Amino acid sequence: MEYGLDLxxxxxxxLKGFGLSSEIAHIIWLPLPMLLVLVAAVVGVLVTVxxxxxxxxxxxxxxxxxxxxxxGVLQPIADGLxxxxxxxxxxxxxxxxxxxxxxxxxxxxxxxSWLIVPFGxxxxxxNVGIGIFLWIALSSIQPIGLLMSGYASNNKYSxxxxxxxxxxxxxxxxxxxxxxxxxxxxxxxxxxxxxxxQQSGFGILSWNIWRQPVGFIVFWICALAECERLxxxxxxxxxxxxxxxxxxxxxxxxxxxxxxxxxxxxxxxLLVSILYLxxxxxxxxxxxxxxxxxxxxxxxxxxVFTASIGIVMTVxxxxxxxxxxxxxxxxxxxxxxxxxxxxxxxxxxxISLANLLITAGLKLxxxxxxxx
Amino acid sequence: MSIAITTQFxxxxxxxxxxxIGALGVVLLESIVYSxxxxxxxxxxxxxxxxxxxxxxxxxxxxxxxxxxxNVLIIFAIMLVNKKEDLKPISDIKSxxxxxxxxxxxxxxxxxxxxxxNAWSLSSPQNSIGEESTxxxxxxxxxxxxxxxxxxxxxxxxxxxxxxxxARRDVMSKDISTGLPVDQExxxxxxxxxxxNKN
Numbered sequence: 001m002e003y004g005l006d007l008x009x010x011x012x013x014x015l016k017g018f019g020l021s022s023e024i025a026h027i028i029w030l031p032l033p034m035l036l037v038l039v040a041a042v043v044g045v046l047v048t049v050x051x052x053x054x055x056x057x058x059x060x061x062x063x064x065x066x067x068x069x070x071x072g073v074l075q076p077i078a079d080g081l082x083x084x085x086x087x088x089x090x091x092x093x094x095x096x097x098x099x100x101x102x103x104x105x106x107x108x109x110x111x112x113s114w115l116i117v118p119f120g121x122x123x124x125x126x127n128v129g130i131g132i133f134l135w136i137a138l139s140s141i142q143p144i145g146l147l148m149s150g151y152a153s154n155n156k157y158s159x160x161x162x163x164x165x166x167x168x169x170x171x172x173x174x175x176x177x178x179x180x181x182x183x184x185x186x187x188x189x190x191x192x193x194x195x196x197x198q199q200s201g202f203g204i205l206s207w208n209i210w211r212q213p214v215g216f217i218v219f220w221i222c223a224l225a226e227c228e229r230l231x232x233x234x235x236x237x238x239x240x241x242x243x244x245x246x247x248x249x250x251x252x253x254x255x256x257x258x259x260x261x262x263x264x265x266x267x268x269x270l271l272v273s274i275l276y277l278x279x280x281x282x283x284x285x286x287x288x289x290x291x292x293x294x295x296x297x298x299x300x301x302x303x304v305f306t307a308s309i310g311i312v313m314t315v316x317x318x319x320x321x322x323x324x325x326x327x328x329x330x331x332x333x334x335x336x337x338x339x340x341x342x343x344x345x346x347x348x349x350x351i352s353l354a355n356l357l358i359t360a361g362l363k364l365x366x367x368x369x370x371x372x
Numbered sequence: 373m374s375i376a377i378t379t380q381f382x383x384x385x386x387x388x389x390x391x392x393i394g395a396l397g398v399v400l401l402e403s404i405v406y407s408x409x410x411x412x413x414x415x416x417x418x419x420x421x422x423x424x425x426x427x428x429x430x431x432x433x434x435x436x437x438x439x440x441x442x443n444v445l446i447i448f449a450i451m452l453v454n455k456k457e458d459l460k461p462i463s464d465i466k467s468x469x470x471x472x473x474x475x476x477x478x479x480x481x482x483x484x485x486x487x488x489x490n491a492w493s494l495s496s497p498q499n500s501i502g503e504e505s506t507x508x509x510x511x512x513x514x515x516x517x518x519x520x521x522x523x524x525x526x527x528x529x530x531x532x533x534x535x536x537x538x539a540r541r542d543v544m545s546k547d548i549s550t551g552l553p554v555d556q557e558x559x560x561x562x563x564x565x566x567x568x569n570k571n
Contacts, residue, residue: 023375129503130429137440144439147451
């Protein structure tokens with residue numbers, strides 16, 4: 001059921017109207033969705049930073065930022081500008097090349113992973129066949145950047161932070177991948193678009209969260225651990241390690257870490273909403289609404305309506321999860337390193353393995369409900 | 373030459389250069405940390421070459437396994453064992469270098485011979501399966517390559533058990549080399565008591 005707007009096709013047709021060849025039109029088209037997604041990611045970070053400040057203030061019965069714009073909405077922009085014009089310091093004893101390459105290696109895989117985030121049937125940069133597997137592979141690069149910056153800072157707190165970050169990242173990747181595998185088993189495909197389409201049959205009732213409740217919880221815990229959000233923010237635990245691997249960083253390089261961690265948080269929230277909460281799907285199927293209003297599903301009005309509701313739903317679900325993550329950050333204490341590794345290896349890993357096994361069994365027993 | 377082919381050519385040249393220069397750096401650089409990070413770069417570029425061959429699943433698996441697991445482990449090990457001591461100079465370093473160079477050159481000539489004698493061209497370009505390859509790899513793994521696949525899992529299990537045995541010292545009550553009973557309380561504790569020759 002291929003429906004929805006094909007913006008690329010209409011854009012290329014529009015350019016061909018000016019007498020350009022299809023190749024040139026394609027080259028002009030290529031950077032547009034990338035730029036759009038990059039801008040969306042950065043705006044998403046600004047919104048999340050503002051939310052974090054406001055919600056943390058509410059959790060601690062403060063007011064939070066209020067002078068920069070209405071309700072302090074311009075505060076994150078002020079923060080960003082401050083970081084942009086700050087002096088860029090490389091410590092004298094640090095390793096200059098690795099010190100600079102570290103933050104880049106942390107940020108680039110996260111941004112690359114936005115390649116596979118769909119906001120609608122055709123509203124993603126590239127519907128690659130390996131889809132969700134690409135994200136798992138890319139997120140495994142990040143620890144190298146963390147280790148690199150931890151080592152290059154030539155500071156014991158940085159090195160300890162980097163080592164902790166890498167250990168945490170490696171241990172939580174396994175249950176994460178296993179819970180994604182259960183979803184893939186049900187979908188018969190790695191593509192994120194297929195994963196969402198498989199959940200679109202009966203609106204809210206067919207979302208994966210009802211069929212994979214255990215997987216949902218395991219994935220969310222692991223995603224928080226991968227983002228180094230608070231119950232699991234050991235790599236940058238202020239009281240023990242100053243700021244972990246970020247200790248020696250200032251200015252724009254620090255901003256890259258900051259940006260990377262928030263983009264990663266939004267990305268994880270988006271992926272949870274895609275894998276478990278029906279992605280761009282409205283709680284009531286749009287086809288039903290169209291039938292109710294007696295409109296054909298291919299009418300241009302319905303098409304635009306579907307596309308915009310898809311974007312709104314994806315972003316809404318993601319920000320609901322971001323809200324939960326922020327609340328968790330300001331209400332839960334930090335776990336110890338042994339508790340963290342115990343939770344990962346002795347609890348989440350067996351549970352996600354059992355979940356995978358049960359999913360496979362249920363798929364054989366009830367192919368109708370668990371994907372044939 | 374169309375734009376797609378030009379792009380492919382540029383990507384191939386850049387990736388190959390990174391692979392060759394990076395691999396030389398891994399071998400020739402003095403600092404072991406730089407070597408480890410360069411190794412990660414080489415693995416990434418090899419993944420890029422797979423991507424150019426339309427093998428996206430293999431490319432992602434290469435990134436996940438070699439960069440995300442193997443290389444991270446190597447760097448991890450280097451950083452945990454960051455001793456500041458100078459290594460002992462090896463006495464017959466020259467002859468060792470000559471032997472290893474000749475072995476490497478023999479291997480290289482063997483590979484070049486394989487490259488020259490093998491017929492690489494596909495029977496027809498339509499045979500490339502692209503996105504289908506993930507499914508095809510899965511089918512092969514569970515049919516004609518089932519035995520190697522399962523044997524590899526047994527190998528990994530053995531390695532895991534070995535690692536656990538090494539990590540849990542209480543399994544070994546005697547030191548293998550000296551035959552003395554192993555002190556199991558603190559691994560870092562000195563074997564020689566500090567206060568024996570007090571008088």
